[in-house]
Amino acid sequence: MNDKLYFEYLKNISWKGKAYRDLVVYPLIEKWAKGSVLDVGCGIGSFVKRNENYKGVDINKECVMFCKNAGLDVKEMELDVLPFENYMFDTIILDNVLEHIEDPDSIVREINRVLRPNGRIIVLVPGHKGYKADDDHKNFYDFKALNDLGKKYSLAIEKKISLPLPFLSKYLSFFCYFAVFRQQN
Numbered sequence: 593m594n595d596k597l598y599f600e601y602l603k604n605i606s607w608k609g610k611a612y613r614d615l616v617v618y619p620l621i622e623k624w625a626k627g628s629v630l631d632v633g634c635g636i637g638s639f640v641k642r643n644e645n646y647k648g649v650d651i652n653k654e655c656v657m658f659c660k661n662a663g664l665d666v667k668e669m670e671l672d673v674l675p676f677e678n679y680m681f682d683t684i685i686l687d688n689v690l691e692h693i694e695d696p697d698s699i700v701r702e703i704n705r706v707l708r709p710n711g712r713i714i715v716l717v718p719g720h721k722g723y724k725a726d727d728d729h730k731n732f733y734d735f736k737a738l739n740d741l742g743k744k745y746s747l748a749i750e751k752k753i754s755l756p757l758p759f760l761s762k763y764l765s766f767f768c769y770f771a772v773f774r775q776q777n
Contacts, residue, residue: 599654602636610638612766617687617716617755618642624714624751624772627682632674632703633689637664647681649674672698676706687716688768691723694730700745704775713747713773719754719761722768734761738771747773 618639634640634648637659648666650656659666667675684703693699703713717733718725733741735752742749751772754761761767 595652595654598652599636599658602655609766613638617768617770620753620755620770621685621687621714621716624712625683625685626712627708628680629683629685630674630676630681630706631685631687632669632699633686633692634659634666637662637666639685639687640664640666672702674702674706678705679708680706681711682708683712683714685714687714688718690715691717691729691731691733696731696741700741704745707775709775711775712750713775715771715773716755716768719764719767719769721762722765725765733769735769735771738769742771742773746776748776750774 621639622642629643629646631639631646631648634650635652635655637648640646640648640659641662641664646665648659648664649669650666651669651671653668656666656668669675684707690696707713715738717738718729720732723729723732735749739749749771753770755768755770756764
């Protein structure tokens with residue numbers, strides 16, 4: 593999907609979807625997001641705008657321009673390259689991003705580069721129905737797949753939650769797997 597189409601898709605999320613994210617998903621992320629926070633794949637900045645200290649990056653030029661025009665601290669990134677120095681962030685968020693990446697190795701290495709020691713990575717990925725709903729999704733992740741990916745990079749799952757309930761993955765497109773990883777030294 594091109595930048596303009598994806599930007600329009602993000603702008604047109606239903607009021608129910610926005611309310612669910614604002615009242616359930618984002619407060620849960622904020623509970624686990626400590627210190628300096630970077631939202632990778634921040635889209636139209638819905639999470640970044642919740643706190644003036646949050647930063648965001650995206651590869652979509654339309655989204656980045658929209659965020660900047662809204663006064664948000666968002667930068668454009670090149671594919672798998674975060675425009676930051678080493679060890680700048682305590683928490684990095686990948687909210688419905690990981691499933692869009694064919695081979696996550698490069699971006700996970702890059703995230704580890706900018707993450708401070710003992711930092712957290714918060715990952716949200718769609719369940720079965722949400723995964724199947726988007727042609728741009730490349731890899732399906734459940735808790736086992738997330739755990740396997742984490743082990744490859746010395747990341748341990750500190751907390752995992754099914755939102756809203758585990759058995760709803762196949763029935764609700766807004767269902768997601770929520771995992772908090774902690775770097776292991």
